[in-house]
Amino acid sequence: MGQKHQQTNDVKRFLESYEKGLLGKKAIAVVAHTTAKLGTGWRHTYIKRRIGGVVTLCCSTCGSPITIYDHGMEVPATAEEDMGQKRLFCRAKVSGYALDEEGRVKRDEDGKPVWEKRECHAPLFAKRCGR
Ligand SMILES: [Zn+2]
Numbered sequence: 001m002g003q004k005h006q007q008t009n010d011v012k013r014f015l016e017s018y019e020k021g022l023l024g025k026k027a028i029a030v031v032a033h034t035t036a037k038l039g040t041g042w043r044h045t046y047i048k049r050r051i052g053g054v055v056t057l058c059c060s061t062c063g064s065p066i067t068i069y070d071h072g073m074e075v076p077a078t079a080e081e082d083m084g085q086k087r088l089f090c091r092a093k094v095s096g097y098a099l100d101e102e103g104r105v106k107r108d109e110d111g112k113p114v115w116e117k118r119e120c121h122a123p124l125f126a127k128r129c130g131r
Contacts, residue, residue, distance in 0.1 A: 044083045045126045054078060061122035064092030090120040
């Protein structure tokens with residue numbers, strides 16, 4: 001980012017110019033990356049992990065792939081655009097010690113910590129800095 005390529009936002013015009021040979025054979029369409037203007041002072045947060053050769057967006061808290069709904073199917077997000085315009089929470093199931101209302105490790109009758117599977121529920125957004 002920050003590197004200024006010559007941008008041709010109008011793809012149609014680009015192709016026309018390309019056909020006329022105006023841009024030369026090596027012209028590469030740099031389609032403007034439409035970074036969704038979220039505008040409300042927050043941004044998506046995620047880490048990128050390569051899973052089976054595919055760069056997948058993952059929760060920065062538990063590291064599980066962030067899943068989104070695409071036509072009713074739950075699929076991992078592979079691009080920030082996949083995350084849409086809404087604030088998301090991690091839906092991954094993680095294992096951990098059960099916590100009570102005060103955030104302490106819950107214990108069973110024998111005093112052993114209770115291990116459970118629960119939803120990570122980490123926020124996948126953060127306040128945007130520098131605004
Ligand atoms: Zn998570």
